[in-house]
Amino acid sequence: MHTPNAAAAPCAPVKRFLAYMFPNGHHMPEHKPEGEGAGNQWKLPRMLASMEDLKSELVFVSGLENQHRRREFGDHAIGCGALLTARKPTKNRQFTNMSVDQIIADAQGDCGRIHSLQLGTHNSGPSDQFGTYYTRNISWRGPSEKNEDGSMSFPAGPATPLGKEIDPKRAFDRLFAGNDAEASAAQAAMRRALKKSVLDAVVPHGGWLQTRLNAADRAKVDELFTGIREIERDLESVDAGPTCTPPPEPTDIESFTQQLDYMHKIMAVAFQCDITRVITFMMGDALSNRNLSFIPAVKEMGGDAGDHSVSHHSGQDSLERKFRAMTLWKMEQIAGFLRHLSKLTDFDDQPLLNNTLVWISSEIADGNRHNHDDKPILLAGRLGGLVTTDRHVRFPTSRDYSKVKTYGDFFITLLSLYGVRVNEFGDDGKEAIVWQS
Template identity: 30%
Template sequence: MILTRKHLPRRTFLKGIGAAVALPMLDAMAPALPSTSKKAPVRLSFVYVPNGIVMKDWTPKGEGKDFQFSRILKPLEPFREDLFILSGLDDHNGNALGDGPGDHARAGASFLTGVHPKKTAGADIQGGVSADQVAAQEIGSKTRLPSIELGCEDSRTVGNCDSGYSCAYTNSISWRTSTTPMPPEINPRLVFERLFGAEDFSLDPETRARRRQYRKSILDLVRQDTEKLVKKLGPTDRRKIDEYLSAVREIEKRIEKAEKENRELTPTIEKPAGIPVEFTDYAKLMYDLQVVAFQADLTRIGTLMIGREGSNRVYPEIGIPDPHHPLTHHRNNPDWIEKVARINCLHVELFAYFIEKLKCTQDGDGTLLDHSMIVYGSGLSDGNRHTHENLPILLVGRGDGSLKPGRHIVYKQGTPITNLYLTLLDRMGVQPEKIGDSTGELEHLTDL
């Protein structure tokens, strides 16, 4: 047998001056003999929404495969066969446990750790290692970045943000160690540079901004390398390269547009360069950055905080000028409850955008969604009462065939949400003895 296919290493980069662009999985990266081809890696992502959910508009009717989508979850109906709705999971360590007020801080800090955070507004913060970082410590060396932590709302990480709890707790769901939170990056430009560029961050911001004005597109910097590579590829790989680089360039254009808009704002508005003015544009851009990071296998683990816990963001784009957090303390006022439900709906609509992108992106023998496990949820269920039981949780994706979605599963009272994380990490080949207060793996995710 004569094998003529040229083999590219999986970690092939397009290189130029000050830039290195990773590539998506190509046919040319698989060995010439199909029987020895490598499987696509499994990706893990956590999307966090703050301040709880209007649970009567979240919880679907029916269980198993015979469930009906609720009002808030309706945007996800096209992905019915790709998702689980998981009811009954608890975050016990988000409760006071003798520490009094501070439910928002505890919700954020314990959501991925399963550990009750120390009540302090000083430097002596202490929580637990989060599930994403447990995975990153095990498999992070296989990619350019062990993990990425993204956010859509600015917040300080020091000081008192919730009844004597440090802002580090409300601002970070990802913790590398019990005393080291991983604050999310909120500026799309800086995320882009971290993924694809080589900007010198030792320079002062003014000098970096001046250099950016004269800098070419990152794709222009690697154009020569791209042209040489494309000549060696087959038609299928050429199409994949074209689609991927087009997506990268589209993100560049949106960041540049946002920077231009921000320069035109009045000086009284302080906003880091690169952040779109409209929240919906902002969230979609951060989702897209995570998609291309997964597509190019720059990382396999990500977190995205749609807002910091206790968020006071306003949503004028859907006719809600009121701050989010105070609305959740509605005291059963129907007008306020309706506004919170509309915010919840918007968040799920944006999440559906992310899922659609993953489902439409080819990856090895399937799609990114086939090879991903995406958790969406909050550390609070009822924001009015600050409850940490029966959390609103979604799990989307198939984990490369290890999950059997398309169902609403109701777990018995007292089941720790960390049992879910233990199960997902096992599907990635990461097998910690425990995560926080976990008691074992979840049942029913792999059987029909």
């Protein structure tokens, strides 16, 4: 059993980030919220009906563009490569800028045992003319520079795709192998006892000092020992905090649905145990053509059940209904994961989702059109109060690229929430935009 790390400097406040990618785009006719603004001013779209009970924890951002002006054959690779970098991939060359998840992880320093975690469900994305590293990865290490004004720059350059772990057993071993629940709890208790024993050795001398100091020095000593007592109370609060238990070791995972469910559980526990504070997850690779015939509505219709091939429905009624069912199923799985995060207790007795921001999107907007404009982002969680939820924030779309707002602009604001100041990001990020409050 693990006890989450106490929120103590320099690792406080706890601010987690999870980027969740699902493949082959949205069913956009039913993925546009009704209304704009907060609370009752907007309604979830039909594709997100399974998240109605989570609406108070969501922010829907629409109207943004990511590489639309740079469209060419290879939309899936362009969208996936730019998903967290806001930069168009370079054909058959690992050349881009650092992805936002890695920037956030660097800003977290040594908080959490693992710098960042990359997970997925398979490695099957074909090259799509750009190279498989752009269809199978969303997390990238690239150049970084600190500017004279204290801001950071992340220029394009030789970059490394971090890959992802797709095997639940190996993911479990990396996070929990060698863990002894009873030993971990005993070790934590011993650490607390040792810390308190040091304080106990100091505190008895307070009375002796008070009789030998003048009034001004006695006030300083009193302030010192008041601070020591506050530290003692903090240590006691760690004892009273929630504990987290690793999920059972995976032994009988035979299907994609079982794999996905286990990955959801392991990500939640990795956050709750403070093993890591940054995760990227790919439900499937860009261009994935996984057979989704296990979805009841898809099976009932028969015929082609390929995730990617069906997305090219061209308005054909039977295929479009099938694509709708596939996308609806994906949203239901994501809803279940978010619900799980909302039910777990964090170190501060708040829901785990409260100190987390989950960023959700696909590599393209409409699965059939393959467009990169008006590309929606769904956010879940409050990031410790930095994000005001239950809102639909819509930016106006425009044919004039000098007026359009981009993923790069979005990421400038996102990074600022994690203490990273940037003046530009990716191909088109030129200014911070207001979506968080």
